[in-house]
Amino acid sequence: MSDDLRAVVLLSGGLDSATTLAIARSEGRKVWAMSFAYGQRHAAELACARFQARAQGVVSHQVIDLSDFGRIVADATALVTHSPHDVPDRATGSEDEIPITYVPARNTVFLSYGLALAEAVDATEIWIGANAVDYSGYPDCRPDFLEAFERVANLGTRAGREHPEGAAIRIRAPLVERTKAEIVRTAMELGVDLGRTVSCYAPRGTPSAPLACGTCPSCRIRLAGFAAAGYQDPAAYVATAPSS
Amino acid sequence: MSDDLRAVVLLSGGLDSATTLAIARSEGRKVWAMSFAYGQRHAAELACARFQARAQGVVSHQVIDLSDFGRIVADATALVTHSPHDVPDRATGSEDEIPITYVPARNTVFLSYGLALAEAVDATEIWIGANAVDYSGYPDCRPDFLEAFERVANLGTRAGREHPEGAAIRIRAPLVERTKAEIVRTAMELGVDLGRTVSCYAPRGTPSAPLACGTCPSCRIRLAGFAAAGYQDPAAYVATAPSS
Numbered sequence: 079m080s081d082d083l084r085a086v087v088l089l090s091g092g093l094d095s096a097t098t099l100a101i102a103r104s105e106g107r108k109v110w111a112m113s114f115a116y117g118q119r120h121a122a123e124l125a126c127a128r129f130q131a132r133a134q135g136v137v138s139h140q141v142i143d144l145s146d147f148g149r150i151v152a153d154a155t156a157l158v159t160h161s162p163h164d165v166p167d168r169a170t171g172s173e174d175e176i177p178i179t180y181v182p183a184r185n186t187v188f189l190s191y192g193l194a195l196a197e198a199v200d201a202t203e204i205w206i207g208a209n210a211v212d213y214s215g216y217p218d219c220r221p222d223f224l225e226a227f228e229r230v231a232n233l234g235t236r237a238g239r240e241h242p243e244g245a246a247i248r249i250r251a252p253l254v255e256r257t258k259a260e261i262v263r264t265a266m267e268l269g270v271d272l273g274r275t276v277s278c279y280a281p282r283g284t285p286s287a288p289l290a291c292g293t294c295p296s297c298r299i300r301l302a303g304f305a306a307a308g309y310q311d312p313a314a315y316v317a318t319a320p321s322s
Numbered sequence: 323m324s325d326d327l328r329a330v331v332l333l334s335g336g337l338d339s340a341t342t343l344a345i346a347r348s349e350g351r352k353v354w355a356m357s358f359a360y361g362q363r364h365a366a367e368l369a370c371a372r373f374q375a376r377a378q379g380v381v382s383h384q385v386i387d388l389s390d391f392g393r394i395v396a397d398a399t400a401l402v403t404h405s406p407h408d409v410p411d412r413a414t415g416s417e418d419e420i421p422i423t424y425v426p427a428r429n430t431v432f433l434s435y436g437l438a439l440a441e442a443v444d445a446t447e448i449w450i451g452a453n454a455v456d457y458s459g460y461p462d463c464r465p466d467f468l469e470a471f472e473r474v475a476n477l478g479t480r481a482g483r484e485h486p487e488g489a490a491i492r493i494r495a496p497l498v499e500r501t502k503a504e505i506v507r508t509a510m511e512l513g514v515d516l517g518r519t520v521s522c523y524a525p526r527g528t529p530s531a532p533l534a535c536g537t538c539p540s541c542r543i544r545l546a547g548f549a550a551a552g553y554q555d556p557a558a559y560v561a562t563a564p565s566s
Contacts (some may be wrong), residue, residue: 142391147386150435180480184438186434186474186478193426194430195492197395217479217480222477226473230474238487275366281506
C-alpha cells in the first residue's frame, strides 16, 4: 500500500523542497523530514522548514548540525556565512559553468544523511527538491547524479543487500525536470503556503520574518517563475525589489 | 607527477586506515586526513588517528563532529555509545547476514565528507581503508559500492563536470581485497606503529592508553591476522584476552 510508504524528505525551507514535501504527502507518504544547518547565509530557511514540516503533517522533523561541513567548504562557495565570496547579483550558472553559489558535494552529503535516516526508520524513499532546469550549473542536481546516488544507496545498505534484485531504496526528485513556473503551479494546486518559503540567497529582515532581496540569482529565478505561472509571490521582499 | 597528487585519507585510527594512510604516503601523496566523531564506542580511535596523522606527516588532519549522525543511527547499530544494543562477542557477519555492528550508511556519509574536502582543497583522490574480505557482512565495504560512489563523486562535483570524459576523482581502497594477514604484513613493511592503532569495538583503559578486549569480533579478526602474518600484535590488551 502506497499509503504506508515511509519517506525521508530533505526540506530546506525553500520553494522547491516545500513543494516536494507537498507532493510526497499528496501521494500518501508518511514523512520524516530532515533539514541541515551548515552555516548557510539564508538561515531564515530553517524557520520556514519548521513551519512547512508542521503545516504539512510530517511524522518527525529534525535539523541536523552540519557546521563542520560548512567550515570545510567555506572557501569554495559564496553560500555560507564565513565565506570570503559575495553572493553574485545575477545568475552565473550554465551548462558549461558552475556558479560560485554551488556548495561542494552538498547534495551528496544531504542524501547520505537522508540514507542513514531512511535505514534507521525503515523508509524506502528519499525525496529531494533537486531541479536541473533553472539551476543547470549545479552538477549535483542532474538526473544522472541522482540515479548514481540511488545505486550507491542500494549497494551500500542493509535494505539494498536484502533486496539485491531491485531498487529497495528509491531517490525521488519529482521536480528535477520541471520549470520554476510548473513548480509554482504545482505548489499552488497543492495548497502550499509559499509565503512561508525562502529562496533568497541573502535575505534581510529576521529569521522569522525574512525579506527577500529580489535581485540575487535565486530571487530572479523565483520571481520569473511566479510571473510565468501567472501568480503573485506571497513572500515578503525588500522595498527596492523589482516587482514580478 | 604523482609526487604532487593531493589525497584525502579517511582515518579512523584503526589498523586498516592507518595502513591505508601509509600506502598513500609511500606513493608520494600529499594527504589531508579526516576523522569522524560520531559517538563511537571506541573513541580511543580518535587519539590513535591523531597520533598516526602526526607520525605519518599529513598536511592537515581534521576531526569532524558527526554527533547528529550518531544520534540518527543509534537504534540501528551496536557501535555507538547511546545504542541499546551490546557489542556481540563473536563475529556475526557473513555474505548473507549483516551484523549489528554495521552502522547505517556510515561509509556513504564518510565518503561524502571526503568528497567535500577533496573539492575544497583540489584533491583528486579519496582513500578509504574499506576491506571486503574479513568484513564481508558490511555492504558499504564492497568494491561495487565503492565504484558506485566514485561515479557519484564524478557526476556530482565541479571536478567531475570539468573532466566529463573520465574519472577526475578517484576512490582508492587499496586494502579492499586483502586479507587481514596481508594488511598486517604491509603495515609492518611500511613501518606503521601498529601499537598505536585501535581495532577493538569496546576498549577499556583510557583514550590515550586503551586496552583492547581481545574477544569482540574486531579483536578476533585482528589477532587472527597477526597470527597468520607471523607477528605479535604490539597493541595493549586486557589481561584476560586470549593470546594470539
